[in-house]
Amino acid sequence: MQDIFMFITDMILGGYLGLLIICFIINMIPFLSPSNMVLAGAAMLLLPGFNPILVGLIVAIAATSAKLIHFLIVRGSRMVLSEERLLSLDSEKNRVEKWGAFALFIAAASPVPDDPLIIYVGLTKYNTVKFTISYFIGKVAVTILGALIGYSVGGFFESMPIVLASIALTALITGFLFKRKTEGKESDELQEILEDEIFSNEIEEGTDTTSE
Numbered sequence: 503m504q505d506i507f508m509f510i511t512d513m514i515l516g517g518y519l520g521l522l523i524i525c526f527i528i529n530m531i532p533f534l535s536p537s538n539m540v541l542a543g544a545a546m547l548l549l550p551g552f553n554p555i556l557v558g559l560i561v562a563i564a565a566t567s568a569k570l571i572h573f574l575i576v577r578g579s580r581m582v583l584s585e586e587r588l589l590s591l592d593s594e595k596n597r598v599e600k601w602g603a604f605a606l607f608i609a610a611a612s613p614v615p616d617d618p619l620i621i622y623v624g625l626t627k628y629n630t631v632k633f634t635i636s637y638f639i640g641k642v643a644v645t646i647l648g649a650l651i652g653y654s655v656g657g658f659f660e661s662m663p664i665v666l667a668s669i670a671l672t673a674l675i676t677g678f679l680f681k682r683k684t685e686g687k688e689s690d691e692l693q694e695i696l697e698d699e700i701f702s703n704e705i706e707e708g709t710d711t712t713s714e
Contacts, residue, residue, distance in 0.1 A: 514545050518552070518560055521545050525564035532572060533617045538565045538641060539648030546652030554653040558646030565610075565645070566638040569620055573633055576624030583625075591625050598626045603636040610640030 513524035525541060542561045546554055580588060602623050609616035616637075623633060 511548065514548050517549075518556065521557065522560050522564050525561050526568050529565045529568035530571065533615070537613060537648075538562070539644045542645040542648035543652030543655070546649050547655065550653065554649035555646055558642060558649040561645040561649070562638060562642035565641050566634060569616065569637055570630075570634055572617070573620050573624045573628075574630070576621050577627060577630075580625060580627070592627075594622075594626050598623055598628050602628050603632055606633060606636040607640035610637045611644045 510524055510528075513520040516523075525538065528541070529538070538561050542554075542558050545557050545561070546552060580591075583591075605619055606616075606623065608614070609619045
């Protein structure tokens with residue numbers, strides 16, 4: 503855990519670009535993304551001279567970019583699903599169109615795990631632009647808040663910003679490792695579903711070829 507802590511700290515100390523890269527890397531890990539609000543706050547504690555609004559924007563952009571990639575991958579995975587499952591998903595489109603933007607905003611702006619929702623809206627072919635805007639607005643609201651809190655706390659405890667940042671990052675990594683244990687099962691279940699669909703499609707194609 504110490505190595506992870508040092509790597510994240512070094513990247514943040516690298517400036518705005520380092521912050522963008524590390525936030526993107528962290529958010530690219532499915533089902534295991536830690537709190538971006540804490541990440542933004544820790545960045546401000548480590549670098550109190552940074553602009554908190556800009557820090558919040560950078561963290562939100564990195565998080566949204568990573569989740570957009572997840573969304574597009576899931577959206578593309580529809581091709582391996584059976585016709586029956588696709589019909590079932592398509593029947594949910596009206597509900598997703600009605601509540602998708604609000605649900606994405608809430609998921610992005612709260613500690614609620616957002617990966618299951620991203621999978622759901624991706625499989626129902628939710629509009630990519632709507633996804634990006636809704637998720638970004640929710641995420642930027644919470645990351646700017648986190649950065650402002652970090653800025654305020656850092657100013658109040660002027661002699662201890664590094665200590666406070668260390669505590670925040672330690673909590674972040676601990677939560678990251680805990681989520682890896684508790685939410686890894688969801689990733690395994692999704693993988694099993696996709697594998698079942700792929701294998702069943704291959705069997706059906708093989709049967710059709712044999713019959714011909």
